[in-house]
Amino acid sequence: MTRIAALLLGLMLIVASLPARAFETLAGAAWVYDVTTGTVLLAKNADEPLPPASMSKLMTLNMLFEALRDGRVSLDDRFAVSSRAAAMGGSTLFLDETDRPTVEELIKGIIVNSGNDACVVVAEGLAGSEEEFARKMNERARSLGLTQSTFANSSGWPHPNQRMSMHDLGRLAVRIITEFPEYYGYFGLVENEFDGRAPDNRFNRNPLLTMGIGADGLKTGHTQEAGYGLVGSAVQGGRRIVFVLSGLPDAKARAEESRRIVNWAFREFTLRTVAEKGKRIAEAEIWLGTASRVGLVAAEDLTILLPSLSQERLTGEVRYTGPVEAPVAAGQQIAELVIEVPEMDPVTVPLVAERDVAAGGFATRLGTAFGILARRVMAEVAG
Incomplete structure (x- = not known):
């Protein structure tokens, strides 16, 4: 027979008048996760594959961090810059074919400057071509359980086959934070300038880093198709959260909604x-x-x-x-x-x-x- 003993724990809890699922976000899709306890606080269209823009650069960085961990490359290794990489538009480090950036310089350039050219350099340096690198990204995504992610390039450049869900982006962020703590500090850099070039593009676009709310990463994204998005993380009082937002109308809305999400996640929930x-x-x-x-x-x-x-x-x-x-x-x-x-x-x-x-x-x-x-x-x- 089954023995069931009722047990009143007697803890009077101050509970949310707006529980997690009732929180209204302006983002078209969102995922908020408490890393410390493994609790999903919010999911809105979180498993829908969407254009990720530069937020998909996290997968390129994951591939590079894995290569560093496995000893296939080192931070001091230098990669060649192809004509294809040098011709990339959008956000760049303004690399040319005479450059030989180190792996560390490329990491900083991808995270802080969102360098599309730096992504292509990494892709070609690790796999020989960006097409082969994209194939390896898809293969690795499947092995990591990122079931709503497909990749056509290393930079997040608009492409019908470049898709990620907010859930997948969040899981990837958690992986980078927990699996590669030795490299995670790069995400907190506020500015980076490669060889004195493009001074107007030297600042990190992550608006949370200078707000004093414990934010320390990860990556912004924007294209006309995707709108404005952010994969963010913050730590307060021993708790870490990771969140992903997409589909916001402008950079101001992205900053305000991100701050609102962080404040809500830390103020409306407590550890007991x-x-x-x-x-x-x-x-x-x-x-x-x-x-x-x-x-x-x-x-x-x-x-x-x-x-x-x-x-x-x-x-x-x-x-x-x-x-x-x-x-x-x-x-x-x-x-x-x-x-x-x-x-x-x-x-x-x-x-x-x-x-x-x-x-x-x-x-x-x-x-x-x-x-x-x-x-x-x-x-x-x-x-």
Whole structure:
């Protein structure tokens, strides 16, 4: 039989009057994610493949960071500049065919200056041609689970086959932050100038970097088809969020909506520890053991993200199939705590035995048998 013990956690939560799904963003598509807890705070048209503009440069950078990690290139390696790369329009480093930029210079040029020419240099340097590099980008995207992404070039230049969803862009951003911390600092650079060229294009277009709200990346994008977009990340109070916005009408709207998203994500949600490692939460009945009950504890601290302005109570229940037959080992999972969070999906926490409970000997089994017999007799007499 299933044993269910209701457990009021008794935490009075200040919950959001506007839960995550009710937040209204001006962006045509958006995805907001709390990296610290793995919680999606907002998804709007998040899985629709859209033109990503220069935000897709994150995939080019991911490919380059992987090459650095694997030892195929180093930051000091120099790449040749082809006539094709030098002829790129849009945002550029104004590279020419006599240049031999280092990998580090190219990274800065892609992140800060959004250099389309720098992207082509990287593509040709790693794969021989941009076409081959795009093929490898598609192959790698599939292996990373970016199911709504296709690439035709390295720069995000408009093309019908250059598409990414906001969800995929956000997942890619999280990957760069967590997998390549040694290179992530480049995303926080406010300006970069290659060899004194193009002084008007030396500033990072990410409007959040100078707002003092903990922002440290990642990449803007804009084309006529895509509108204005941003893949951003910020840290406050030990929490990190990643967000992606697309389809905004101008740079001002992009800056204002990005700031609004960051403020909302940090102010409207708070971290709460709802179960402490080793602290008894409930007990489970034991069958044929040296003890009739065993304490149930969380194997690890459980901290979850909760809306921070509601008067509703957080509740939970402990579920297990029991009585649990002995022997039981300390740390053995025998139950789960299901926590109901207002306006969010339930959270399930595994619960483990607090201590060992050995199987009982002959006397225990005999006593259990007499106990069962006695209860049956009493039930018959009562009936």
